[in-house]
Amino acid sequence: MDKCCSRHALLLLSAAPLAMLVTAPAQAQSTPGAAVADATPGDAAAAGNATDEIVVVGTAGGGTRRQDAAFAVTTLTNDAIERAAPNSTADLLRTIPGVSAESSGGQNGANIFVRGYPSGGDAQFVTFQLGGVPIFPPSTLSFLENSQLIRLDETVQRVEAVRGGTGSLFSNGQPGLTVNVVQREGGRDFHGLAKLSYTDYDEIRGDAWISGPISQDTSFMVGGYYAQGNGIRDPQFRAEKGGQITANLRHDFAGRGSVLIYGRYLNDRGQWLLPIPIIQQGRKISAYPGFDAGTGALPSRDTRITTNNSGRTVDLADGRGARIGNIGVAFDYELADGLRARERLSYLWGSADTVGLVPVGAPVSAGDMAVTLGGTGATVGSLTFANGGGVAGPNQQVMQAGIWEVRKDIDSFVNDMALELTTGRNKLTGGFYLADYTTRDNWALGNQVLLTAEENARRLNLTLGDGRAATRDGFTSGPSFLVDAYYKGRDYAFYAVDELQITDQLRIDGGARWQRHAVDARVRTSSASIDQDGNAATLYDNGTATFGPATNIRYRQSEWSWTAGANYDLTSQIGIFARYSRGNSFPQFDNLREGLTIVAQVDTYEGGLKLSMPWLNLYATLFHNKFDGLATTQIINGVPNSQIGGAKATGVELEGTVRPFAGFSVSAAGTWLDATYRDFFTGNGTIDNTGNRVQRQPKWMWRVTPAYELELGGLRPSLFATLQYTGDRFSDPENNQLLPHYYQLDAGVAVNIGERLRLQVTGNNLTNEIGLTEGNPRIIGSQGSGPILARPILGRSFRFAAQMSF
Template structure:
């Protein structure tokens, strides 16, 4: 790993140094061009420019021949996201579940079949993928980046040209664009506090270093116990971002940036709820919006293998990131673009993972000891006191997953423009590694209540079922070292045929290689060999196997955009994209390359009164291969799907200060030739899991001036339709509504006070059933993951 990191650092420094020296040399001779009115107008319209889904130069959203969403700082603030993934709820065609906390999101796109995480979502910073594999088990891209006040805007392209650029993501590519400095010194500071006792501070400062060189530095720090309070400090950390930009007298620019993230939070998992058909209710006193199974008693444990695990480590990342973006016109009509990034650090996951729904102690005795087993004694593990006979109990595993990752990404492109033709050719290189150590299983016996306590159980025949609460040892182990490498060449031609008609087409060839050594669970055994002790059944690590994979594929797209006027246009596009097998699939011997064909067309309207973007799409998906942890063991799911849908988003401004923004999706996505349960269950015709037919959100807002004050109010009502948690369509997730709202007041041009509320009606909406079983959970008490409960955030911000 150290060798890979050193090598990648050398590559990055080799790339940065010539551009940095060039910037320094040019700065000595550059003259500042006066900013005329046209330039000022261009700056004001910058929010309408999107970079994602393009060869790097950017385009107006109204001119884009693909489905793209752009969210500025104000739109992000009004969305009031609880996490990075939570912001994606605002994007049509995307179903984002952020009920897992700051990390551990599940994100689904346009009917693409996926079992969880974010298999078809890539996050970029400044047009460069943060970590090229979009998802590994226990690691998805949104875990590696936080939204804070240093973010200027977020862009997201669905399908379209995404399969040509960056890492060739055919699903959703999200680009986070950071703030940069200007010709004036500016600063911002904000302090916020929640009703669940989280304190957070955000700040940034930016300005000129010289006539052509600017800087920005900022970040945040936060700490708290979280909405689902485990009674210990579960949320803690921050992020720092800095950049320097130099402009080359109108011919180009270079941006060099660095980012450090050290943040972790509780990994939120299913809790007990009661289901009666489509009716969901709370289980006993386990509050559906704030209840947490974790507690001080479960926080630090030492399992049967002697490993001590602290649940306060939670799920998060401790990573550094260095990068640059260089854009320069070498000669007239010929531009060079270079973007590079190096990331390194850790992304660990520690959590309390429920194994079964609450039951009586007598039923648990049978589950652990076999038919006819009875309860001899039931005591609290912490002090030995007897537990009440009517105590409801359940099991949960203490899972410990450690990942050390690094990645070097380089994207070099040349753009030639002549008349109405723009031709771009590029080379993409990514080298990335991960070192995985997993210990799953390690079930503990708990009281079925919020902030549960560990229990010890002795059976009526004298057999000991637990040790310090543990009912078992490891059920699945992984020790692996992987290295991946992607090389791609791409070419895109954009041709302006008439003033109104523009067509484009492009090709990408990509080679994907993975090598590594991985050992997983070997034979099960009884640690002490005694039938009198049941708690030490475990598995041991097997022999390491070699992974050596290589595959290549072509992707392509063709599209056209026709503008009836500069405010009304239409587009149409066909694209073929591919998704290569990553480390986890290859560990299980799954080498299928996913193939996605997408047909889409849309209408775009941009006027002072209304903005409207409507897209009709159809996907054909073949070659999905994924694994799901069932009873602590990976189970394979393989096959395809098809989906047809409509995406709508827009805003209407009927009078000054008032607007109504809305977004909605209709999706008809079904499996075809899709088998789960290691090929034993045919799900053809079932609806694609976790993605509803209907989703929509409406956000009215009103801003006015009252003397020296400028109050603003907004609200968002979101609807999420019926879904199924599993591909077998046996675990129903009923529809629900969520209401968020906020109010802010600009006291003057410097001070702004605000309060936002999430889930104001404290809705019990489920985002996940029990993903660790196949089939129905039945009726009554089940395991499921609800959305977070009602919460409020108060903030005061000062800018200069």
């Protein structure tokens, strides 16, 4: 561990005993946002229907009733998470209006889009928090987004998500979507759960947690999961493997506050799922012959372990994932009547690597591939399997895919402390935020191999008719883009928020944040290409990228963010709100490496209606965004290409639950979005996309979830289903790659046997729909009709689970 990491660790470890110095004989007291003491599975569902539901995200830390919140916020209880049966952490976000989440990439590597903010992929405007602290301050770096660093398991009590609104003031100042994961905590009694699940694609997973008192004022929780399998898209090797363990210790002071100390270790990897061959004829989508659209995988035993032209051996089983540790402290204490202090610390360290088989072009005939590799007039001399399997057939369809390797060592230290002063009907909060974070990057992109265009593809060797060797052990090229970099970022911010309850019905608030963003880096990237062996007839190594000289980066920028809002309660159950906010998103490491220094700026106007009744909850929000200053890069032919510009978006978000009679409910969420580019250029400034629809975000998106629970003697069966609609989108900013609309149907049945045992079966994509979430992001322009590359949603699958609780 370097000196910087050691310093941060010592600061964090010292915070716990310092907080514990403020002691007093006590009775346990929950602070706002704490997990419900002594909650048993199923209690959360009832709590989620109450009008006094407390949310912490989007506030200065003290929490507020959702009905009183003057911003758009969604909460998902543990019961709601279970019914959603998400395939990944990011997959849960598709339940949130205004958010388009693509989990077709597997457990990791999700693309998440928010309210028409323009983005080329990953989750550039999404921040995940654990206990109110960012898991990793940059929301997205190339090949690393926040959802990669946390898993949902049974230790999660609930998930909160705020869109726009106050998000630009708190935490890391995220103007898009801030997601807060709230842990279970111990209470006055011992509780626990053990759960075993199995899928029809042979994944097995175990979850467990236990919590309870240590003393009258102190409690604990510990739990986690472990899982392994090959995944729905089976690559013929163990692609999914790992687990997470979480523990926390909570101490309550005598009606004055609490301290929570937690630790988490995640070691989990999964296959990075990428586009596969698909047939597209306009809006009609069908499977490529011999390649199952829902379960087919391009990697295989033959491609798993290879040695590239640089002599480096790469194992695709490394996949995409994280091996990280995370420790933190959340301290809340009333120093004097009306004056509270809050301190939240987090330190994270470890690695987050990505290794994958990245296809670059749709299947073609071997003859066409000979021309692609050898030039006009080239023909096939011989085509054989690289593993010694004999000669490939004359009609063999082939394709190229790169074996990409991205290694990242990361660490971050976050400190967020605030003072809250309440006098009469006024609450004033002032705070300081500090984040120190680093990454050590080593990339090798390119390294393309020639493959059969089929499930679990095999490597091919191609010799041209004139004797030139197009491949070596299947490789058609060496690396095309290299990175060797060390980045260090530091953000510090001051923020202040004032909330004034003018009357019993009217509350107004306003706040501002000043943030300083600093980055220092030393970077080497690709320079000239070389012919490795000096032989022009060996085509496979004639354009190998090499490192150029190291360059230093120094960046400093400061910006102001602010917001003002009002909430008016027409009655105790009906409220309206309005808000304006200005937020900023600073350029992170990858943008600065490419010389992109623009600060993105977002102006958001929003207003909403909130209804909270025993039989109905409804939240409706109208918003308008003006976005300027997007700067990002897209990897085209293994080389970054810039995307720069702005966008505007108008939308309506609806979510709610109706409960017409006991045991039956219908939950629904929907979004209408009109988002277009403004002065937005791609292809390193050569293509103007002004007026085009913002990529990957549909105009219409909705989901409906009916659920019914009844009593049958000692049994409590429940049925639930979700129908989701995703409208037409374009995969690219140029609007040349259409992704047609699709429906997805999920359903499940659960049976509670007595008070302890629960059995459940859930099915995803029951109709086996071929819904495309991505075209080919590694080209500019249309893919035409017929065989293309695209990434569909995962095919039909079932999960069986049994759990015992006490």
